[in-house]
Amino acid sequence: MRLFLKLLFIAVFVVMVAVNVRAALAMNILDSVQSFSANPWAVATLYDAYCGFLTFYVWVAYKERARWAQVLWFVLIMGLGNIAMSSYALKELFKLKADEPVWNVLERRAA
Numbered sequence: 001m002r003l004f005l006k007l008l009f010i011a012v013f014v015v016m017v018a019v020n021v022r023a024a025l026a027m028n029i030l031d032s033v034q035s036f037s038a039n040p041w042a043v044a045t046l047y048d049a050y051c052g053f054l055t056f057y058v059w060v061a062y063k064e065r066a067r068w069a070q071v072l073w074f075v076l077i078m079g080l081g082n083i084a085m086s087s088y089a090l091k092e093l094f095k096l097k098a099d100e101p102v103w104n105v106l107e108r109r110a111a
Contacts, residue, residue, distance in 0.1 A: 002102045006093050013086040020083070053077050056085050063092070063108050 023029075036042045060073045076084035092105045 002093065002096070005102065006090065009086040009089045009093070012082055013090070016082045016086065049081060050078070053081055053085070056088075059106075060088055065108075 036046075057074055057077050060077065061070045064070045064073060073084070073088060077088075089105075093102075096102065096104060
């Protein structure tokens with residue numbers, strides 16, 4: 001399970017970086033605002049994504065004890081979305097000791 005999760009989050013990271021680079025090379029994000037905001041499904045998808053980012057961030061804020069880390073991860077998640085989220089998941093997975101069960105990644109670590 002641990003290997004599967006690492007591979008999954010590496011794949012998410014790589015795919016999201018590739019898609020974002022491709023989009024950035026095709027069009028400036030500021031040039032897309034007018035056409036994007038005119039499409040109700042695009043707006044709904046954006047709201048859905050940011051609600052998911054916020055939900056994930058609540059878990060990150062629970063796990064991170066230092067206020068500076070909570071703020072940093074909030075900025076990263078809201079700015080980079082799934083790129084930051086997959087990075088955080090990988091950070092937590094690689095922190096696990098070999099004998100720790102994978103579900104320990106969900107819990108807050110002792111101070």
